[in-house]
Amino acid sequence: MSVTAPAIDAIPVRAVRTSRFDPSWLLWIAIIAVLLFLVVSPFVYLVITSFQTERTGDFTLSNYATAYGRARYVEALFNSLKLGAVSALLAGVFAVPLAWAVARTNMPGRGLTRMLVLATFITPPYTGAVAWILLAGPNAGWLNRFYMMATGAEAGPFNIYSFTGLAVVIALYSFPYIFIFTTAALELVSSEMEDAANILGAGPWRTMRKVTLPLALPAILGGMIICFLEAIALFGSPAMIAIPARFNVVTTQLFQFFGNPVRVEVAAAYAMPLLGVTILLVLVQRLIVRRKGFVALTGKGGERRPILLGRWRWVVFGYAMFVAALAVFLPYIFLIQSAFAKAWGRGFALDNITWANFHFILFEHATAAQSVINSFVYGGISATVAVFLTLGVAYIVARRLIPFGGVLGFLCVAPFVIPGVVLAIGFYAAYAPPPLALYGTALIMILAFTTRFLPVGYVNASAAINSLNPEMEEAVRVLGGSRLTALRRVVAPLLKRNMMGAWLLIFIPATRELSAAIFLYGPNTKVASVMIFDMSEEGNFERLAALALVLQVLTLPLLWIGQKALGRDFMLRRNVT
Amino acid sequence: MSKLVLKNVAKRYGAFEAVADFSLELAQGEFVSLLGPSGCGKTTTLRMIAGFMPPSGGTIEMDGKQISSASGVVPPEHRRMSMIFQSYAIWPNMTVGENVGFGLQIRKLSRAEIDRRVDKILDVVQMRNLKGRYPAELSGGQQQRVALARAIVVEPEVLLLDEPLSNLDANLREEMRFEIRRLHDEFRITTVYVTHDQSEAMVTSDRIVVMNKGKIEQIDAPHVLYGRPKSRFVAGFIGRTNFVEGALQGSDVRFDGFGAPASALEGASGGGKLLYSLRPQAIGLSTQKPGGSGLAIEAEIVDRSYLGEYWDYQVRPQGGTKPLRVSTAPTAVFEVGSRVWLEIAPSAMVRVE
Amino acid sequence: MKRLGSLALALALAFLPLAARADLNALTEAAKKEGELTWYVAHYTSEGAEDLGRGFTEMYGIKVNVVRTTAQVAYQRLLQDLKNNQTICDVFSSTDLGHYARLKAEGRLDKYVPENTPKISEAFRNFDSDGYFHTTAAGLVVLTYNTAKVKPEDAPKKWEDLLDIKWKGKVSTGHPGFSGYVGTWVLSMKKLYGWQYFDKLEKNKPQIGRSINDTVTALNAGERQVAAGSDGSTLFSAARGNPLAVSYPSDGSVLIISPSAIMKGTKHPNAAKLFMEYLYSIEASKINAKHFGIPLRPEVPSPPGAKPISEIKVIRPTVTEVEKGIPEVIEQWRDTFGN
Structure with missing residues (x-):
């Protein structure tokens, strides 16, 4: 059987090579090499170093003995865990009502609230910590000064240099994570889910408790885990607040191991629990989010209407602005005041501006x-x-x-x-x-x-x-x-x-x-x-x-x-x- | 006494009238569909009945008591109704059993009683074996059955359904229509059913309300709607039809390519154009000139399609310009181009506005 | 031996000025070719350090990378540099004497005796007899207080006054784990009163900053009322209108001698040497005095408000005590104060 060439102009195509060398493979190999270099090798070195003797590099367990040999060091580990838990809970208290109000209700100022959460999100935690030192320093902090001015009291109620102070500051600048997770989840819950509970006789609060919240719960927990991890991994805020507050956390302790003398090996050994807790919690988070029965069904007709809050909308708005005041308004007012002040403690006087x-x-x-x-x-x-x-x-x-x-x-x-x-x-x-x-x-x-x-x-x-x-x-x-x-x-x-x-x-x-x-x-x-x-x-x-x-x-x-x-x-x- | 009465109900959004002057009475145990294209206001009406939205005007009464007006609305949770949603709204965090039992729990029934009723209704919808499953593991049809069971188990005063079948595939949709009607025949719950699918409405309903652009076009039993549509919209929306336009000429009405005596046609008076709806099934087709009492019109086959259940012919009357659609049995085969005779009973021609 | 040394010095003083000037010119030329140097400095305040660096650049056109931080952090950086075989720092100025003893013992320092040595006040000359490191700053740790909150008669007069219950929640200090000044002060207190001093201080819940200059901020803001602070930064701030004053403790102000040294293997040896000379110049002393440091050159008057050093009772741990003692007190401090 003879075949005639098709009557189209032959455009030269590269010579046909089957399963020989494909140049794109070079790129793939390069990428693998880069990833090994960036991700695997530092990780492997970290683990190896934790078992090495300084200088000689011989195998040893003494780094672990040193790292966990003092009560103060072990205490720092527990402080971190406690700090993570308290910060995450507080962040939840800040984030969940805001997320619900923004995603599901007719609260006024929803766009504004989103913008303020964004402003919070792009504020580095250490900048927030500094602002809060200005705000809640036990004697000179502005909030305390205002309190003393208003009540004539000898001392103000706020003390940033405390465990609670640190936890609040961390929560204030990590709650956007929970906000992001929760709004995303709430936006997947169709209004019909809530309508269905309504029409079967459940009032708004019961509907929120039995339907809306359970549906958003995995997202809330997932966000809280991220906040927990953020809190235990943070260095700046603890260094600024925990040192004067006179307690140690893992990260500040790690920094000390990098001090005098430099003990990378001990630091590596001391970093292991932080790594372990993080890996574990990330796994837990994935499990929660994917748990059977929590997968939101998104059928067609998943229309979303805002819940009408009536007069409550102003209460909810008030809460949103309260959180925004803590995270954005107050800190920035006093950061700006400080930045333009000759001495921040002298306050808002014209001759203090520079x-x-x-x-x-x-x-x-x-x-x-x-x-x-x-x-x-x-x-x-x-x-x-x-x-x-x-x-x-x-x-x-x-x-x-x-x-x-x-x-x-x-x-x-x-x-x-x-x-x-x-x-x-x-x-x-x-x-x-x-x-x-x-x-x-x-x-x-x-x-x-x-x-x-x-x-x-x-x-x-x-x-x-x-x-x-x-x-x-x-x-x-x-x-x-x-x-x-x-x-x-x-x-x-x-x-x-x-x-x-x-x-x-x-x-x-x-x-x-x-x-x-x-x-x-x-x-x-x-x-x-x-x-x-x-x-x-x-x-x-x-x-x-x-x-x-x-x-x-x-x-x-x-x-x-x-x-x-x-x-x-x-x-x-x-x-x- | 009527179970549910809507009097001049209206819903306005600014200048836009989503629903205007809607009046309807439902008898106890009646099944009424709201039928119309999307955006016609049917879902808005349903949501007003449910109490999710207040009407802008008019009132809604149940058992003689006013439950909605522009000035106030009994909230949905106190209306003793239940509803099936387009997305089913099955709660993914609860099992099938928990979903179905939710309303009974709210009504503070005993644990044992809840179990008994849930089991019973799950038997009715043939879902008993899946009681412990989570919705994510169910198919669309199974979720639909859960939604039905959840709505019916509370024995509501009024059952509302919002396009419940639109997310199912064709076969399942057909099956579920009958299922819904079967459940209605079993429980006789007063039902309002919203759909844009005419055959769904026809299978399930005692009466159908056809809506267009926020207004009621016609309220009638399915066969009446089909046989005697009152408006061009209804005629076109319910089933396929030919619209033929004519004008009075002496004692005859002249149509495109044929004529009919005015005395045989309904409403053939006045000087303007006269519009009639003529169903494709109501036209006979034969090779011989028919001898009956109807009009016999010589015509030519222009085009045809075979649809298995019937033939769909385009037939142009001699001297006419536009072809008419004619449906025949699958066995009645005519070639394109062949000359045929149309037979039309003047009584099958329905005058529409 | 000592006499022989003085004799040699006298001879040098008699014959060297001309030769020295010629050497300095050659050094300046060589240094300019190197163009820059990096200075790890824990002396002075940030402003003071920056001012000194700028003064050098203005004089010689040689850029100074001023890395101003607390003594322990500067040392930590230096150790990391060394551990990784990097020589970034050219001149190292810490406030912790112990650092020099250790660096010298490990052979990390370059020997260089500034030509200008004879011109500085005698008390500061020849701090290290081997000529590896030299006094380039001196300051005192004294009692400081906020004059808006504390009347001079109520201000603490001796170190033990800080333990008085009336100062509970009102004391401010730096952290020995960061600051060389604070480390030396802690060591001196321990020597005078034993570690109980700090056990008692802990009961007064001091606010612990990092640098000794933190105490200035704490007092200025009214956050705290009394402190163990440095005289220089406190008086500098007071001169700018802040409500601060110093009280020289009757049991002895802690004198901190802060040396500088050239690192071995520096990439800018000539610039480093020239910089050492500069630190002994009248210009540097003036800048120093401007920032309320004690001027090294006798020609430059003491800063206003500071008592001349001759009228103050000073105490001072020895180099050996500092070398061994400071790492020890850092650990003790952390155990007592929690971090």
Whole structure:
């Protein structure tokens, strides 16, 4: 049988090679190598180091003996657990009513409330802690002064330098996590679920108790677990508040092990419970969220109408503004007052106003301005690397390009269970000493930030890739384009907005990162967060407030861009965590 | 005394009238459907009956007592009604048994009594074996049965259904129609059923309220609605039909390609255009000129489709411009282009506005 | 031996000025080629350190990376640098003498005796007989108080007054785990009164900051009323209009001698040497006095409000005591105060 060539012009297609070498494999191999370098190796080093003798590197258990050998050290562990639990509960008290009011009711000012939660979310916890020192210092804090003025009492009721004080401050700046989870869940509960209970005779409160809350409960618990983990991994706020309050938590204790003399090995051993608790709780969280019977059914007709609160709406609004006052209004009023004050304690007098603090940090201080630049440069590079890397991995996983691609995905989200402090110790152990000798370099900071924020990037990237129909790439390949061409010409352009969103979601927190930076910075790679922390060491609140405000103000245009391109609450969507 | 009375009920959103001047009386045990295209105000009416929204005007009474008016509304939880939702609204955090027992629990029945009634109703909807399951493990049809059981078990004064079958696939939908009617025949609960699917309404209902743009077009039993639609909208919405337009010429009415004596046609008077609805099934088709009392019109087959249960022909009367649709038995086969005779009984032509 | 030393010094003083000047010129040239240096400094306040760095840059056009932090944090950084074989710090200025003893013993310091040594007040000369580290700042830990809340007659007069129950919730201190000044003060108190001093102090619930300068903030804000603070930063703040005063304790103000040293293996050896010379210059002393530090050069008058050092009873632990004692008291402190 003879076949005639079809009568179309033959366009030269690359020579047909079957199952020989596909150049895209090189890229995949490179990605695996990078992930091993970023995620696996620091983790492995952390574990190995915890069993090593200093200098010789021989196997030993003595690091563990040292790390848990003093009552004070063990106590710090329990303090952390207690702090996590109390903070998470408080955060729930702040977040759940707000989430419910914003997602499900006709409370006035819902948009405003969302905006204020966003403002809370982008306030670094250490900035919040500083503001609260100004507000609730036991004698000089403004709240106490007002109280004393109003009542004539000798002393005010608030003391930031206490366990409760620290827990409140942590809760105030971590409750947005619960808010995000809970609003997402409540928005999935259709009004008909509640109507069904209503029509069967259940009043509004019973409906909330029996139907709405149980449906949102896994999300609330999931958010609270995130808050718990955030609280136990936090370094800045405890360092500023727990030291004067005279108790220790795991992170401040870890910092001491990095002190005089430097005992990385002991620090590594001491970091293990933090790591263990985190891994365990992340697993628990996943189990809760996926538990049978809690999967919200979202049929069609899942219309959502706001619950009419009647006169109660003002009560609920009042509560929302109360939380906002604690997290945003009061702190920022007094941060701004401090930043423009000659001496913050002298209050709102005209002769107390000055630009000098801004002038000092921007033009006189040798490293403050540079530290802000460092923050933005490192954050920018980390965000860029993380976005492209996770996009690549998400693509490989979604299209099943290599066997065991899922492992890559797992590696990308794994850093989520590694607290920043622990990650930093791992990086220090792995890459600070020779042969790589990255100690004190910008590179080690960038690598650590990249690793820290890989999960954010990956969650975003895989959601984006899964929303792309593979047929669009298949169309490229049918026309003779390679997979890389498809990626470059079709996938990447389609995902531009997603990638930009992910970039901002990494960049903004990376410019504020302190927990890892504090262990990894060198004199020439100081970032703004570390600078702020150093200033707090001297109690230099006026200049510190000025620097913190500069950092916040510089973030605003980015937020604006993000909201323009990606929608008003792009920071407050579920994929943030 | 009527069970449920709606008097001049209206719902306005600003200048937009979602429901206007809606009046309806339901007898005890009656099954009434609200039928209309989406956006016609049927669901809004249902939600007003349920008490989820206050009317902007008019009143709703149950057993002679006013339960809704513009000035006040008895909240849904105190109306002793129950409702089935488009999304079923089965609570995913409760088992089938817990879902069904919820309303009884609210009514503070004893544990044993709740169990007994739940088991009984689950038997009725053939779901007893799935009592301990969570809704996420159930199919759409099973969830629908749970929703039915949950609504009926509380023995409501009025049962409301909001497009309950729209999320099911075609076969299941048909099965559930009969199921709903069966349950109604068994329990005789006064029922208001909202749907946009005419056959659902026809299978289940004693009477159908056809709604369009917030207004009632016609209220009648299903066969009356089909046979004697009062408006062009009803005629077009319920079943397929041919609209033919004519004008009086002497003692005849002239249509496109044929004519009929005005005396044989209903409402054939006046000088303007006369619009009639003519069902495709009401037209006979044959190769020989029919000898009956009806109109016999010579025509040509223009197009045809075979739909298994019937043939759908497009037939153009000789001298006419537009073809008429004619349905015949699957055995009546005519080739495209062949010449045929149409037979139309003038009484089958219904005058519509 | 000592006499021989003085004789040599006298000879040097007689013959060296010209030669020294020539050497300094060569040093300046070499230093300018290096262009910059990094200075880990725990002396002074931030402003003082920044001012000194800027003064040097203005004089020689050599950039100074001022890394100002508390003594222990500076040392911690330095140790991490060394552990990772990095030489980032060129000149190291801590307030904890113990750091120098250890660094010297480990051979981490470069030997260099500034040419300007003879020009500073005799009390500060030749602190390390081997010439590895040199006094570049001195200050006192004294009793300080908020004058708006405490009348001078009610102010504490001796260290034990801080233990009085009337100061409960009103005392402020720094943390020996961070500050060299505080460490030296704690060591001195322990030597005078034993550790019971701190067991009792703990009962008065002091607010513990990190740097000794934290006490200034705490007093200024009215957060606390009395403190163990540094005279320099307290008087500096008082001069700016804040309600602060110092009270020299009758049982002895704690004198803190703070040295500086050049790190071995520095990448900017000449700039580092020039910087050491600069710290002994009149200009540096003036800047120092401006920030209420004790000027090293006798030509520069003491800051206003400060008693001349000759009129004050001072106490001071020895280098050996500091070296061994401070790590010890840090641990004791943490056990007593909780962190």
